[in-house]
Amino acid sequence: MYRTHTCGELRIENAGQTVTLAGWVQRTRKLGGMTFIDLRDRYGITQLVVDDSAAAELKETADSLGREYVIQATGTVVERQSKNPKIPTGDIEIGLTGINVLNKAQTPPFTIEDVSDGGEELRARYRYLDLRRNPLRKALELRHRLAHEVRNYLDGKGFLEIETPYLIKSTPEGARDFVVPSRMNPGQFYALPQSPQTFKQLLMVAGYDRYFQIVRCFRDEDLRADRQPEFTQIDCEMSFVEQEDVLDTFEGMMRTLFRNVLNVEIPDPLPRMSWYDAMDNYGSDKPDIRFGMKIHEITGKVQGKGFSVFDSVEYVGAISVDGAAEYTRKQIDELTEWVKRPQVGAKGLVYIKYNADGSFKSSVDKFYTPEELKAVADYMGSKPGDLILVLCGSRRKTQTMLGVLRIEMGNRLGLRDPHNFAPLWIVDFPLLEWDDETQRFYAMHHPFTAPKPEHLDLFYSDRKEDLEKVCANAYDFVLNGTELGGGSIRIHEAEVQQRMFEVLGISREDAEYKFGFIINAFKFGAPPHGGLAFGFDRVCALFGGQETIRDYIAFPKNNQGRDVMIDSPSYIDQEQMDELFLASTAKKDNE
């Protein structure tokens, strides 16, 4: 061992001890004849001192040290004269008797500080240096701690972690697969799993009762912001359970994580909200309930007063923004432009200012009397000083826009503190979504999601209105406006499954082709089962108080799916291509 202690370990109680530390030189500074060295490792920073009276050789070595040099240093722990209360080792320093330079270092291309001077691209290229910074170290330590707590909790509940294969089979449904050419089976390909869904259901058929896995998944999607081609799931499945059992088990898991990792107590039981309420009140199936500002339907209050825009639509809805009545014309114009951007897609924005003096000012003053506006405000629970923002159009679309606007106003008003946690379950999702274009139903989750038992009658109805009302035994875990996980009770009865295919317009032959393998497995005694999966990268980021996952992944890829540190993907040798029976039809960059 090159050290007796870590750089985060020594305290005033150690004064007088001879110790050896090893680590990286964070910085050096000269003060009079003395040289101070901040030595850093994963565990902390300890101040080293080379005294004016030290041996010439030692002083020379100390003066030669550059940033990020790796050294081993021996000396005596002494109490500091000027203590540093900001770091746990701040009461002491090491009076050095020797320095052994283990490795010199080139000057890093950016500073290794909590806030670095390096740009994103540069830091990505030198990820191994960026990872030296405290925020990234803490992110990965948090990730380790969360994974460990997940495993302890699930192990304690009788779950087995079972590894499922990564070289599997390409499926014709769902997102795009990454594929892996097989050399031993010319012309054939494996696929990397988008999730272990099939395998975890097979493990239930096999009687494993409670399965989990912290597992990598792969999706060859065009990358939107903050998506990774490979990501990690906490994947779980249980047998002989109903929805209540699954919610109970994983609510307990999340409660344990919050308690053990963040020392935060979340409500017991967690709030639950139906998908319908979430859409109606928050315009989102992943509502951020850290703040109110609920959406109110005011269609009945505003129609029939001669304002043709409102009169001609299915739905008029509004949010009331606390204390924003003082927004200027310019601010409201800017908001109007904001909602008209294609990302939101509103046609316009109506406002109603409920001024502090109790008077009203709105963009539709000529259609509504102050009394009518007050009736709307009262209905919404607004008070003087609030600003009411109104959108209209078709119901769900408008609600969604209001939901986006609500989040934006929450951000602007500072209502979304990332260290305030408001988790909840969203339940009672519709089982089916009607698509006007193709004039058929699609499964909102996937075709193996079970309808609620109490809705089976509706499920067997031939009427579209009935089928639209069928709720699924599906659930999402939502935290602060982000969906962290979701799952469902699966259909385990052949007859119900057959009905599902029928409703989705999938013929027996098609079902056999697309899902035959799993349907066959189910014929040998499938238990009732259900489960869910959490997006682990996102769990880590949110627990860390961040919105983006990239800092919570040791070696992430950029938005083009590239690892710029190792420069991957890359071209491979023709010989390798030949062995795989492959030819490329792509033009090379240099052609």
Added chain:
Amino acid sequence: MYRTHTCGELRIENAGQTVTLAGWVQRTRKLGGMTFIDLRDRYGITQLVVDDSAAAELKETADSLGREYVIQATGTVVERQSKNPKIPTGDIEIGLTGINVLNKAQTPPFTIEDVSDGGEELRARYRYLDLRRNPLRKALELRHRLAHEVRNYLDGKGFLEIETPYLIKSTPEGARDFVVPSRMNPGQFYALPQSPQTFKQLLMVAGYDRYFQIVRCFRDEDLRADRQPEFTQIDCEMSFVEQEDVLDTFEGMMRTLFRNVLNVEIPDPLPRMSWYDAMDNYGSDKPDIRFGMKIHEITGKVQGKGFSVFDSVEYVGAISVDGAAEYTRKQIDELTEWVKRPQVGAKGLVYIKYNADGSFKSSVDKFYTPEELKAVADYMGSKPGDLILVLCGSRRKTQTMLGVLRIEMGNRLGLRDPHNFAPLWIVDFPLLEWDDETQRFYAMHHPFTAPKPEHLDLFYSDRKEDLEKVCANAYDFVLNGTELGGGSIRIHEAEVQQRMFEVLGISREDAEYKFGFIINAFKFGAPPHGGLAFGFDRVCALFGGQETIRDYIAFPKNNQGRDVMIDSPSYIDQEQMDELFLASTAKKDNE
């Protein structure tokens, strides 16, 4: 929840309780008017009884049950009249009041028993049914337990589990990579990692100090028996350590696994054996030390007596087989044929029988007097009744053949009890291997393995004989004749690394091309570091007392790299190929 208890839970103390169980019908039998049902789940088997006096409907349902039906059964726990001491629930049975058939089952194509009547291929195709059998369930439970204990131990030692990417870059060295075509980067490929070696060393450069990961690795090799294209490693790396620290840490890990999982105490400290001793005494770098039968060099004892076969070789070696002097001529002929098979490759076998009466009988009687044979026997520590088996040729080759013969004799004599565990470390490997054909040195492990500090002088010598003597700071963990893990202290100094490339005949340009990325990273302050990796599949198998890993992997592939259950790899759509800018040059099966 479909049950109040599991099928492994109820005891005599529960008598009188009303319970509901759920599971699979293992078997039913009728006895008089009663029907007995063995209900199985992951936790055990519980006997259910439908009485003669039960309701007609219940009796009818009970009689209709087939093997592997999934049922929910309610009734009262009663003490059994004839108890079954073989199972933990054997004192009780459930007097049923109701059965709910949750799912019927087709008759499985083989029996779900500890020893099934199904062939390997059939069971592989229905892996989800094979996994219902106790031996496989126990194997996967053991695997879960081992992984969990590994994580607890390493977490307790300050290791962080850090996930490294699966989509990385193809490297020109080492075994063949599986590659993944990139759609977003036409013509370019990712590679699946053969191990996270580069990334774990980067994590050390990044200051993470103690890293581990239970991680999938991929190798596109022609599959020998009991190899899998994807396999799992316990991968570890530590900074500021010397070899002793690594051995100490992971010896502790294995001791904890043996103690907590198998309740077995292994020696403290573990035996260590130099690579040279292992080769000389066991003819193997992974010696099985559960039994003696060491190899003895007898070159000096047998040369110069006129037997030209011995006189003309570099080395004559022998093993003494306890109590095998009674082997018949036929048995010895068979052994001779056995060593002459190409898998062993000996030219012939000389035997010396040390008969129980003290007389000698050998295949080389005409060259050696009984006294000379006795001198050999005495030298080897043989006693009357033993059989001495002699091979000759070049030193290492002959030792290796004797090593294979020794293992075979150990098997024949029943000396290799899989539930007897004899772990040890192999240390002091040669750093370099000379290759006569290419007239150059190769790295025995990899070019980043550090020479022992005390051999640095030899390492800088220009003489081949000196370089051959340089030992590496490398180590293997060996259990019962199998290498379970291995690793090394890495070179962290640029100068030593440069010397290594020089010795291996790798030019600066070549080194830059092949290893440039990691060499550059090391320039920014690499700490001294080292680590190792265990083959987790094999750890599981050996802990389970098995030699083959296949039963310890939930969904393994066969020797052609195929998953016969999901029928993968398979052909993909032309559309998918087009998107990936790929054309296949393989002929399809049906072309």
